[in-house]
Amino acid sequence: xxxxxxxxxxxxxxxxxxxxxxxxxxxxxxxxxxxxxxxxxxxxxxxxxxxxxxxxxxxxxxxxxxxxxxxxxxxxxxxxxxxxxxxxxxxxxxxxxxxxxxxxxxxxxxxxxxxxxxxxxxxxxxxxxxxxxxxxxxxxxxxxxxxxxxxxxxxxxxxxxxxxxxxxxxxxxxxxxxxxxxxxxxxxxxxxxxxxxxxxxxxxxxxxxxxxxxxxxxxxxxxxx
Amino acid sequence: xxxxxxxxxxxxxxxxxxxxxxxxxxxxxxxxxxxxxxxxxxxxxxxxxxxxxxxxxxxxxxxxxxxxxxxxxxxxxxxxxxxxxxxxxxxxxxxxxxxxxxxxxxxxxxxxxxxxxxxxxxxxxxxxxxxxxxxxxxxxxxxxxxxxxxxxxxxxxxxxxxxxxxxxxxxxxxxxxxxxxxxxxxxxxxxxxxxxxxxxxxxxxxxxxxxxxxxxxxxxxxxxxxxxxxxxxxxxxxxxxxxxxxxxxxxxxxxxxxxxxxxxxxxxxxxxxxxxxxxxxxxxxxxxxxxxxxxxxxxxxxxxxxxxxxxxxxxxxxxxxxxxxxxxxxxxxxxxxxxxxxxxxxxxxxxxxxxxxxxxxxxxxxxxxxx
Numbered sequence: 001x002x003x004x005x006x007x008x009x010x011x012x013x014x015x016x017x018x019x020x021x022x023x024x025x026x027x028x029x030x031x032x033x034x035x036x037x038x039x040x041x042x043x044x045x046x047x048x049x050x051x052x053x054x055x056x057x058x059x060x061x062x063x064x065x066x067x068x069x070x071x072x073x074x075x076x077x078x079x080x081x082x083x084x085x086x087x088x089x090x091x092x093x094x095x096x097x098x099x100x101x102x103x104x105x106x107x108x109x110x111x112x113x114x115x116x117x118x119x120x121x122x123x124x125x126x127x128x129x130x131x132x133x134x135x136x137x138x139x140x141x142x143x144x145x146x147x148x149x150x151x152x153x154x155x156x157x158x159x160x161x162x163x164x165x166x167x168x169x170x171x172x173x174x175x176x177x178x179x180x181x182x183x184x185x186x187x188x189x190x191x192x193x194x195x196x197x198x199x200x201x202x203x204x205x206x207x208x209x210x211x212x213x214x215x216x217x218x219x220x221x222x223x224x225x
Numbered sequence: 226x227x228x229x230x231x232x233x234x235x236x237x238x239x240x241x242x243x244x245x246x247x248x249x250x251x252x253x254x255x256x257x258x259x260x261x262x263x264x265x266x267x268x269x270x271x272x273x274x275x276x277x278x279x280x281x282x283x284x285x286x287x288x289x290x291x292x293x294x295x296x297x298x299x300x301x302x303x304x305x306x307x308x309x310x311x312x313x314x315x316x317x318x319x320x321x322x323x324x325x326x327x328x329x330x331x332x333x334x335x336x337x338x339x340x341x342x343x344x345x346x347x348x349x350x351x352x353x354x355x356x357x358x359x360x361x362x363x364x365x366x367x368x369x370x371x372x373x374x375x376x377x378x379x380x381x382x383x384x385x386x387x388x389x390x391x392x393x394x395x396x397x398x399x400x401x402x403x404x405x406x407x408x409x410x411x412x413x414x415x416x417x418x419x420x421x422x423x424x425x426x427x428x429x430x431x432x433x434x435x436x437x438x439x440x441x442x443x444x445x446x447x448x449x450x451x452x453x454x455x456x457x458x459x460x461x462x463x464x465x466x467x468x469x470x471x472x473x474x475x476x477x478x479x480x481x482x483x484x485x486x487x488x489x490x491x492x493x494x495x496x497x498x499x500x501x502x503x504x505x506x507x508x509x510x511x512x513x514x515x516x517x518x519x520x521x522x523x524x525x526x527x528x529x530x531x532x533x534x535x536x537x538x539x540x541x542x543x544x545x546x547x548x549x550x551x552x553x554x555x556x557x558x559x560x561x562x563x564x565x566x567x568x569x570x571x572x573x574x575x576x577x578x579x580x581x582x583x584x585x586x587x588x589x590x591x592x593x594x595x596x
Contacts, residue, residue: 051594060504061591084508092504094594100498102238114231115507157505 017066039191044215091163098154101143147174168198232519276428286420307429312421320368334401342390343382353378355395431460509585
């Protein structure tokens with residue numbers, strides 16, 4: 001399957017990607033091609049290897065075999081400089097590890113702006129914080145935020161910085177119904193201009209996706225989407 | 226580079242831990258500094274005053290058997306390791322009257338060994354008595370063993386040589402031969418030859434004395450050393466120096482481990498933060514570089530305080546010690562501190578790099594994300 005209805009810009013291309021862990025095969029001949037912006041949901045059972053796959057796309061883990069192309073550039077997993085440069089273009093939203101707990105939300109965003117070398121104005125920060133109902137929490141230390149507030153604070157970074165690919169691992173965990181709706185609203189807005197790949201169990205998220213990918217299907221046979 | 230300041234935030238949030246680390250580094254730096262300084266001073270002291278002190282390199286030995294004099298096998302002694310030369314001869318007794326006061330001195334022949342023992346320069350003329358310098362300027366009358374006046378030339382030595390031979394007098398070979406014929410051998414213990422053993426190096430004295438002792442049976446022969454105790458002083462000096470070095474090495478290792486442990490604790494505290502920074506796109510290389518820079522910046526204050534501390538100590542000592550010594554000590558202290566600072570910087574960078582590389586390895590990150 002080739003989803004080229006979102007434009008002709010290749011964001012991610014994976015060819016015959018496999019990962020062997022000792023004697024266990026985690027990923028086998030996995031292929032995927034994502035072009036243009038949109039919300040892609042990666043749906044699958046627990047322990048099927050979804051997070052491992054997303055770790056590889058986030059350039060955190062190396063595959064055993066296979067090829068990967070990001071933003072039309074082949075990735076050389078042995079080239080650490082290339083990996084370090086590309087990791088800055090990818091937002092990886094991973095459970096509760098997105099922010100430094102001892103810092104406030106504002107300080108965290110400042111640190112991320114230093115890492116990505118992207119400046120953010122106070123006006124834009126206030127505007128996006130208001131959308132996520134985080135205006136009053138912006139100067140609160142992350143460790144003092146509730147689970148839902150932390151998720152929203154982490155989501156704030158995705159809204160503020162210009163990432164070429166956004167990877168979300170179970171983003172609706174710890175969120176109540178209202179917050180889920182708010183987040184889905186933000187994702188619907190974001191997907192118009194960004195490419196978002198989300199690993200999720202949530203049917204609500206799946207319903208909002210432009211494309212739903214069954215991980216078991218990807219991992220069993222060669223497939224081009 | 227903008228990202229240089231990422232860890233400024235962490236410094237603000239973990240100030241107590243960082244301050245503890247800085248204080249510890251200062252204490253450790255000072256401990257190592259003063260330990261090494263103690264070693265240098267002790268080594269200099271032991272080396273100059275004991276181990277290479279020529280004035281301690283001769284051993285005077287007398288030996289008695291149950292029947293009187295014990296005859297040493299001089300050929301065997303000459304062949305012993307570390308022996309440079311020996312003198313084996315009878316003491317000649319001289320009465321010296323100086324300004325009316327009589328003193329009894331033992332006399333030995335003037336030869337290369339005894340010449341070295343009193344650091345005398347040049348040779349003695351015939352029929353000459355060499356007296357300690359304390360007799361110089363006094364009206365001297367010399368009497369032989371028969372208390373008969375002795376007509377001979379008199380010269381003096383300063384006595385900067387061997388400690389145990391500096392109150393002896395020395396006779397030119399012809400005079401010694403003449404006077405030694407008067408000695409009544411075997412009548413009592415007075416007629417016992419003195420054995421002087423000149424060693425190659427002072428530090429060999431303990432080995433020599435031990436080996437020498439083993440040559441005799443205590444029940445048959447009583448060996449008496451004029452330098453008794455000296456061999457223990459030398460041996461103890463060597464041992465104490467070795468122990469000092471061992472102690473410093475142990476201290477250095479302990480200090481290294483304490484600091485390393487404290488740094489690991491700090492990195493463990495920051496572990497979750499490091500993972501967050503990594504997931505937010507910061508490279509391991511940048512994290513290691515910036516974290517080291519933050520710690521190094523903090524350590525700069527430690528180095529300055531250490532230098533000031535030593536400067537204050539130097540100023541205090543200025544009033545207590547001569548200027549020349551203070552200059553020498555000051556120069557050594559600053560040089561040593563600079564070397565220690567460079568070593569400290571290298572060490573801090575090494576432990577940070579090693580630990581953070583491990584923490585930020587792909588295996589570790591993946592394993593933590595999986596858990």
